[in-house]
Amino acid sequence: VELVDSGGGLVRPGGSLRLSCVASGFAFGFYDMSWVRQAPGKGIEWVSDIDGSGYSTDYADSVKGRFIISRDNAKNTVYLQMNKLKPEDTAVYYCTRPDPTFSGNREQLSRYPYWGQGTQVTVSP
Numbered sequence: 001v002e003l004v005d006s007g008g009g010l011v012r013p014g015g016s017l018r019l020s021c022v023a024s025g026f027a028f029g030f031y032d033m034s035w036v037r038q039a040p041g042k043g044i045e046w047v048s049d050i051d052g053s054g055y056s057t058d059y060a061d062s063v064k065g066r067f068i069i070s071r072d073n074a075k076n077t078v079y080l081q082m083n084k085l086k087p088e089d090t091a092v093y094y095c096t097r098p099d100p101t102f103s104g105n106r107e108q109l110s111r112y113p114y115w116g117q118g119t120q121v122t123v124s125p
Contacts, residue, residue: 001025003096003116005095007119008093016082016084016085020079032050033097034050034095038094044107048063082121085121092120093119096116
C-alpha cells in the first residue's frame with residue numbers, strides 16, 4: 001500500500017487549496033479513505049471520510065460546509081477541496097486508509113494503518 005499526498009501550501013485566510021492523494025498497491029475502489037490532520041503540538045484530528053463508491057461522505061464539525069472530499073476511482077485518487085480556510089486549519093494533512101474492521105473513535109491512531117507522507121497547509125495573512 002502506498003499513499004502519496006500533495007497540494008499543500010501557504011494560503012491567506014479565506015483562500016482555497018485542493019489536496020490530492022494517489023493510492024497504489026491495493027484495490028482502491030473497495031476501500032473507504034480518510035483525511036486526518038495534525039496541528040503543531042497537537043494530536044491527530046479526523047477531518048473527513050469517503051466510502052469506496054464516493055457517494056457517502058462525512059466531515060468533522062470544524063470543517064463541515066467548507067471542505068469537500070471526493071474521489072476518482074479511475075485515477076486511484078482521493079481529493080480534499082478546502083475552502084474558506086482559517087488559521088486554525090494550519091496543520092499537516094495526511095491521506096489515510098482506515099481499517100475497515102475498526103469500530104472505535106475516529107481520532108485513534110489505530111484506526112489508520114496506512115498513511116501518506118503528509119502535506120503542510122499553512123493559513124496565514
